[in-house]
């Protein structure tokens with residue numbers, strides 16, 4: 001526990017699981033509360049629901065360090081919970097799913113305090129987030145793709161407004177009936193709690209620049225809520241808007257190695273017909289161009305080169 005003149009900080013265990021061979025696993029909450037005044041709102045930021053997604057851990061570290069050393073021109077007016085690693089069972093092994101059960105923790109919400117270990121983990125995490133006005137759930141992509149920093153949310157005007165405060169590159173909305181059941185975002189939404197899902201970078205990797213961008217975005221979100229203030233106005237959002245009808249998926253037509261075009265990077269504006277890259281067959285020397293099907297902004301790109309016919313190579317926001 002540590003306390004500054006204006007901020008009370010505590011590392012609070014919110015869940016303990018006895019391990020089969022005598023050790024304990026804990027979920028730790030970095031909880032920040034304003035001293036001397038009542039909180040305007042409570043916000044929870046969490047990462048690591050999938051144990052092989054690591055960017056959120058760095059973002060949470062940056063946020064916690066920032067709040068522990070809050071500068072004189074900053075004020076904390078609300079409660080901030082930071083859960084840097086909510087799935088240590090998977091994170092310790094660098095695995096996506098909960099070991100033994102093989103369960104996706106992000107399909108177990110709202111959880112069950114007397115259920116299997118995944119359900120108990122989910123119930124403990126849900127217990128913290130369900131006290132909040134807003135929850136920010138940080139994910140990386142899988143090990144095959146790289147994602148431009150983006151917010152994925154249900155297409156509700158109020159939630160879109162919350163997402164805009166993050167000012168990431170992209171807001172990608174989906175309709176409520178296309179939501180995957182059992183995710184923390186869906187479970188919170190059913191209880192009228194706003195949830196923003198951030199996707200950034202690549203699984204099993206850290207992208208420092210993207211993490212710094214998400215860190216700044218969350219600070220801006222907290223300032224928009226009034227949870228943090230520093231006396232300067234919040235910048236308007238420039239996020240691109242994707243939905244279920246303006247995203248083009250580029251899939252491999254054949255198996256081989258995907259070789260992106262020289263200099264290609266996320267955020268590039270691409271013209272219809274341009275060459276995104278090639279799929280090469282090193283055994284027989286075949287080369288197949290991957291062409292851009294519609295003009296737009298590249299926001300997902302394959303980083304693991306091994307593809308089968310049908311593998312996702314890129315996603316483009318049509319412009």
Ligand SMILES: [Zn+2]
Nearest residue numbers: 050053139140
């Ligand atoms: Zn994930």
